[in-house]
Amino acid sequence: MIALVYCSFCGKEEADGDHAVCRQRLSVIDPPRYCPACARRMVVQVTPDGWTARCSRHGETASAR
């Protein structure tokens, strides 16, 4: 399991500031843009089912269905 250190919406540290708005956005429609483990920008693909986001270090994440 990868530790979620960074906000996957804005790419800042989870401990730094308030990410309630970020989480709200992520839970509604937006795919994550940053890897939560290393804050690299992820390659995001929108699919008919939702989305997949890929970090070059940590691999692929898919939307929950």
Ligand SMILES: [Zn+2]
């Ligand atoms: Zn955030």
Ligand SMILES: [Zn+2]
């Ligand atoms: Zn990563």
